[in-house]
Amino acid sequence: MKISKESVSKYINKSVLNKHGFYGLIILCVMFFTSCKMEKEKASTLPNIILILADDLGYGDLRSYNDHSLVPTPNLDKLASEGISFTNAYCPVSVCTPSRYALMTGTYPFRSWKKSGVLANYEPSMISEGQLTLPKMLQEAGYTTAGFGKWHLGATFPTLDGLKPAGYGQFKSKNNGENIDLSKPIKNGPVDKGFENWYGFSCASECWVMEGNDIVAALQHEFYNINAAKGKEHIEIIPSNEYLKLLTKKSIAFLSQRFRSPDKSPFFLYFAPYVPHIPLSVSDEFIGKTKAGTYGDYVAELDSKIGEILDTLESSDQKDNTIIIFASDNGSQFERTGLHINNANPSNDLVDVQGKNNGTDEHHPNGNLKGSKWTIWEGGVRMPFIVKWADKIPSGVKSDKLFALNDVMATLGALVNYDLPENVAIDSYDQSLNFLGKENNIRNTVVVQSSNGQMGLRKGDWKYIQPNENELQGQLYNLAEDESESNDLINEHFELGEEMKKELLEITSNTYSKNQNK
Structure with missing residues (x-):
């Protein structure tokens, strides 16, 4: 029986503390503290979780996914060899926004108020008030x-004049931060x-870095700045090529x-670096490290920093009781x-980065995918998606089962014995059996979407793409062939x-109910 603090308080307030009430209170208190102890003991046996989410890393960047990759990724390849x-x-x-x-x-994300594209500067939370999130569930x-x-x-930023932040709804504004x-x-x-x-930013083009809820720093960005901001004397300026090091x-x-810590409760670490998103802010020591250009150098640096985090875990007594997940928020x-x-200064525009050749001196971040x-x-x-859990997940396994990033919540919920309510995470499927190498067809379909809202459906080997405004009919591909x-x-x-x-x-x-899709 789980007894809450509220139950004890309610009992105390109602009790007249007569002989029977006094003994009843003593019993209730004992039950309460016993319950607390049991909850702590239960929590201490749960696995730790490290979730690493790269930013704009492609399916073909890792050598464990692409034999022809020109980027050395030894740490992520090792992770793949030790997991699924x-x-x-x-x-x-x-x-990125909708995938996150x-x-x-x-x-x-099409069920939210933001139907397509990414959040612009200072727009409000995409997550509804009271909506359960992955970190809140684990908390x-x-x-x-x-x-x-x-x-x-x-997020909601405070302003000096009570108006919306300067540059609200834009990605670049000359007076960015003027009234923050x-x-x-x-x-x-x-x-x-x-x-x-x-510790981190909400949106890179806003520049602001928060520690907790406090604005403490700003990212020195090639495209954006905070020159118009007032009262920024206490704000630390972080060079973009130092940000990955700092996060690590x-x-x-x-x-x-x-x-x-003597507190043995499990931890959830979400490591979400701004890499290899543009600008390609490679640290000096990694420039020229690969044959894949500046972009490849940035991916190699990311792999190195992930290695430092995993080495820290490996040297602890928690290495065998930690689930490690690696993914990317979208393709390169x-x-x-x-x-x-020359990929050093590309714009955030598709037309500047299209096309591929078959030369051996070219790296294709998305592999042979279109x-x-x-x-x-x-x-x-x-996306590449790798999971390791020592002695629980088989090593070096590749699974072709359909998986979606939205499945992480239900899957981790199952692994930590959290019962998700029916109306929560409605597009999330418990894939814990597949995590553990049991190979079950848990998910039959995945809805996919472009930045401009065009949708498609992956089902089995097939992928359907709805027509855009210039087409009369959709498209259909057999991805197995x-x-x-x-x-x-x-x-x-x-x-x-x-x-x-x-x-x-x-x-x-x-x-729609996800029970239809089982």
């Missing part, structure tokens, strides 16, 4: 939660959504503190990189295309 790698895992949107929403809520399960890096799910009140805390950010500890240092400090924006290709970030193609929505989506079979299999079109509409409707 999913080869049909999806974001499920080809840009799917991860944090277990819900497709309720007894975890100490911490996040470092990138949020990009919205840097002396007051933000609201509805990572801390209010479940992170007890947070803070993540390691958090782990070290947890390992030393680059279709090709190399020493002969497309890139922003697009509906596999190169935009398919045509992973690069080069042969549209909509005319040959028109009925199948119509069936998948209907199913896509059913899933995206407001009346």
Whole structure:
């Protein structure tokens, strides 16, 4: 029986403390403290969780996924050799905000107020008031939660004049930060959504870095600045090529503190660096380290920093009781990189980075998949997804089962014995059996989406893409035979295309229940 503090308080307030009431109070208190002790003991046996989410890293960047990769990724390759790698895992949107929403809520982003694209500067939280999040779920399960890096799910910033922040709804504004009140805390950010500890920015183009709810620093960005801001004397300016190092240092400090702490409650570490997103802010010591150009150098640096975090875990007594998850929020924006290709200062625009050749001196971040970030193609929505849990997950296994980033919430919920309510994480499936190598077809379909809202449906070997404004009919591909989506079979299999079109509409409707998809 679980007794709450509220129950004890209520009993004390009602009790007249006669002889029977006094003894009843003593019994209730004993039950309460026994319950607390049992809850602590239960929590201490739960696995720790480290979730690493790269930013714009492609399916073909890791050598464990792409034999032809020109980027050395020894730490992530080692992680793959010690765990399970999913080869049909999806974001499920080809840009960061909606994919992070799917991860944090277990819900497709088209069900939120933001139907497509990413959040612009200072827009409010994409997560509804009271909506359960992944870190909040783990917090309720007894975890100490911490996040470092990138949020990009919205927050409410205080202003000096009570008006909306300058540049609201834009990605670049000359007067960015002009009326931000840097002396007051933000609201509805990572801390209010479940992170007890947070250090990082909400949106890179805002520049502001928060520690907890307080604005303490700003990212020195090539494209954006805070020149117009007032009262920023206490604000630390972080060079963009030092940000990854700083996040790594803070993540390691958090782990070290947890390992030393007498409090043995489990921890959840969310490491979400701004890498290899543009600008390609590579540290000096990694410039020229790969044959894949500046982009490849940045991926190699990310791999190195992930290695430092994993080494910290490996040297602790918690290494065997920690689940490690690695994923990317969407595909790479680059279709090709190399020493002969200048990717140093690309714009955040698809037309600047399209095209690939077959030369051995080229690196293809998305492998042989078609497309890139922003697009509906596999190169935009398919991601590397690796999970390790010593002695629980088989080593070196590759799974072709369908998986979506929104499944993380239900899966971890099952692994930590948290019962999700029926109306929570409605697009999240418990894939714990697949994590453990049992190979079950848990998910039948995945809805995928481009940055402009075009949708598709992956079902079995098939992928249907709805027509855009310039098309009369959709597209259909057999990914088992045509992973690069080069042969549209909509005319040959028109009925199948119509069936998948209907199913896509059913899933995206407001009346949809995930029980229909089992």
